[in-house]
Amino acid sequence: xxxxxxxxxxxxxxxxxxxxxxxxxxxxxxxxxxxxxxxxxxxxxxxxxxxxxxxxxxxxxxxxxxxxxxxxxxxxxxxxxxxxxxxxxxxxxxxxxxxxxxxxxxxxxxxxxxxxxxxxxxxxxxxxxxxxxxxxxxxxxxxxxxxxxxxxxxxxxxxxxxxxxxxxxxxxxxxxxxxxxxxxxxxxxxxxxxxxxxxxxxxxxxxxxxxxxxxxxxxxxxxxxxxxxxxxxxxxxxxxxxxxxxxxxxxxxxxxxxxxxxxxxxxxxxxxxxxxxxxxxxxxxxxxxxxxxxxxxxxxxxxxxxxxxxxxxxxxxxxxxxxxxxxxxxxxxxxxxxxxxxxxxxxxxxxxxxxxxxxxxxxxxxxxxxxxxxxxxxxxxxxxxxxxxxxxxxxxxxxxxxxxxxxxxxxxxxxxxxxxxxxxxxxxxxxxxxxxxxxxxxxxxxxxxxxxxxxxxxxxxxxxxxxxxxxxxxxxxxxxxxxxxxxxxxxxxxxxx
Numbered sequence: 001x002x003x004x005x006x007x008x009x010x011x012x013x014x015x016x017x018x019x020x021x022x023x024x025x026x027x028x029x030x031x032x033x034x035x036x037x038x039x040x041x042x043x044x045x046x047x048x049x050x051x052x053x054x055x056x057x058x059x060x061x062x063x064x065x066x067x068x069x070x071x072x073x074x075x076x077x078x079x080x081x082x083x084x085x086x087x088x089x090x091x092x093x094x095x096x097x098x099x100x101x102x103x104x105x106x107x108x109x110x111x112x113x114x115x116x117x118x119x120x121x122x123x124x125x126x127x128x129x130x131x132x133x134x135x136x137x138x139x140x141x142x143x144x145x146x147x148x149x150x151x152x153x154x155x156x157x158x159x160x161x162x163x164x165x166x167x168x169x170x171x172x173x174x175x176x177x178x179x180x181x182x183x184x185x186x187x188x189x190x191x192x193x194x195x196x197x198x199x200x201x202x203x204x205x206x207x208x209x210x211x212x213x214x215x216x217x218x219x220x221x222x223x224x225x226x227x228x229x230x231x232x233x234x235x236x237x238x239x240x241x242x243x244x245x246x247x248x249x250x251x252x253x254x255x256x257x258x259x260x261x262x263x264x265x266x267x268x269x270x271x272x273x274x275x276x277x278x279x280x281x282x283x284x285x286x287x288x289x290x291x292x293x294x295x296x297x298x299x300x301x302x303x304x305x306x307x308x309x310x311x312x313x314x315x316x317x318x319x320x321x322x323x324x325x326x327x328x329x330x331x332x333x334x335x336x337x338x339x340x341x342x343x344x345x346x347x348x349x350x351x352x353x354x355x356x357x358x359x360x361x362x363x364x365x366x367x368x369x370x371x372x373x374x375x376x377x378x379x380x381x382x383x384x385x386x387x388x389x390x391x392x393x394x395x396x397x398x399x400x401x402x403x404x405x406x407x408x409x410x411x412x413x414x415x416x417x418x419x420x421x422x423x424x425x426x427x428x429x430x431x432x433x434x435x436x437x438x439x440x441x442x443x444x445x446x447x448x449x450x451x452x453x454x455x456x457x458x459x460x461x462x463x464x465x466x467x468x469x470x471x472x473x474x475x476x477x478x479x480x481x482x483x484x485x486x487x488x489x490x491x492x493x494x495x496x497x
Contacts, residue, residue, distance in 0.1 A: 005276070006490070009277065011035070011280070012041065012042070013231060014479045015040075015278065015466055016031075018487045019278075021484060023238060023241040029238075029242065031243055033245070039232070040055075042231050059223060062219065062221060068484065080229055080233050081225070082222070082224070083366070085221065090330075095411045109124050127178075134214070138211060145472075172207040174205045174209050186332065188336075190330070196309070198308065203340055204446065206444065252266060254294070255271065255292070261277045277463050283441065283465055288434040302442060306443060307384040309344070309381045309443070311380065312423065313423045315377055316418065317373045318376055319372060321414070322411045323407075323410060335352060339353050354381070356380075362374075376414070384435065384437045389426075435469075440473075453473060466483040
């Protein structure tokens with residue numbers, strides 16, 4: 001088995017994890033990456049001497065990485081320094097409507113009680129208990145399972161267990177389920193944000209996404225030196241175990257001979273022989289034929305209407321005034337439903353979007369807040385049509401005016417010191433071809449959506465998938481879990497031959 005050759009396409013979290021795990025088992029692993037750095041969506045954008053976040057900003061479920069590093073003979077905390085958040089996020093609806101959430105449920109309940117009353121605080125505590133129940137019910141059977149199906153999940157619940165199935169609200173939408181815990185519409189907005197963590201609408205996504213609340217209560221972390229330090233640490237460890245990294249090497253085609261994978265042809269024309277190929281790009285690129293006609297049948301194509309949302313981002317350097325920013329901040333408009341109607345139905349930028357701000361230089365809760373200009377990432381949701389639509393500059397500027405108007409309404413003004421760097425769905429499409437700019441793969445709309453993501457194994461022998469667009473889904477730990485599942489599936493298949 002040690003002579004088996006593996007080529008991994010893409011240095012995202014799934015590809016890095018798969019590469020490390022396969023190299024530890026003695027396989028000959030080469031990882032090719034079209035970009036100049038590892039990390040995939042976990043990267044920084046550079047403008048002059050400054051670097052900005054453009055993707056994920058925090059790490060949850062660090063135990064996933066502790067296990068990955070331990071299996072490679074290393075200690076995760078020796079390679080990556082984490083700063084655990086005290087305040088999960090600061091939320092605002094207006095000048096006198098602010099609410100902080102904490103990892104401590106009792107402290108959050110107290111804050112909610114002061115914000116919306118005792119009944120809503122009690123509703124939050126019931127909600128937190130429910131989220132814990134959902135996480136416990138789905139962690140093993142769904143998240144860590146190589147290929148869960150509706151039967152494997154729901155079949156666990158016999159006739160006597162139907163009450164439990166109903167309790168985790170697997171067939172209920174997130175927005176509807178939140179109404180059973182909160183009467184205050186602002187709180188439904190706040191916790192409905194969990195759907196956007198996977199690029200979806202709270203009005204269409206299953207209520208099981210409430211498990212994210214339990215994940216966050218177990219710890220949300222910023223990374224010392226920037227989020228990119230995590231993939232860099234994995235790459236260093238992979239190289240120590242023999243992984244060969246080839247950057248600036250786009251893969252042009254996955255080659256098939258005799259009905260199974262035979263290698264990868266690079267854009268340069270070079271052919272890399274391989275017994276196994278793990279694809280860590282957007283899974284939609286396979287079905288769209290971007291990796292060659294021979295493998296286009298490996299998985300079904302992803303229809304544009306099934307995509308998660310995209311985003312428009314502004315990276316800027318500014319001095320905030322009038323609003324005490326936390327690392328994470330969310331500013332809500334009054335009409336939540338119109339935002340998702342615009343993005344998913346009308347396929348346009350919402351006129352009054354929710355605005356997320358990451359104050360990138362505030363990740364360490366023990367450090368003093370910046371006193372001058374600081375790096376800020378502003379994000380609003382957008383339709384994932386970057387392959388067929390170009391958002392007009394006038395629409396971007398109109399949206400920008402509404403964004404800054406909402407911030408000012410909530411008490412925040414930003415004194416910019418340089419021109420903002422703007423990223424649109426078209427930018428993300430160029431970075432992740434065939435995605436349309438969708439940053440989370442498929443949308444999690446409907447109870448079946450989570451089962452529609454492809455798994456590690458494809459219809460082509462020797463071709464496997466990893467990354468946030470395949471099972472178990474979007475997010476840093478999920479992408480890493482997918483890489484682990486891909487590696488385990490490869491090893492099992494090789495052992496079976």
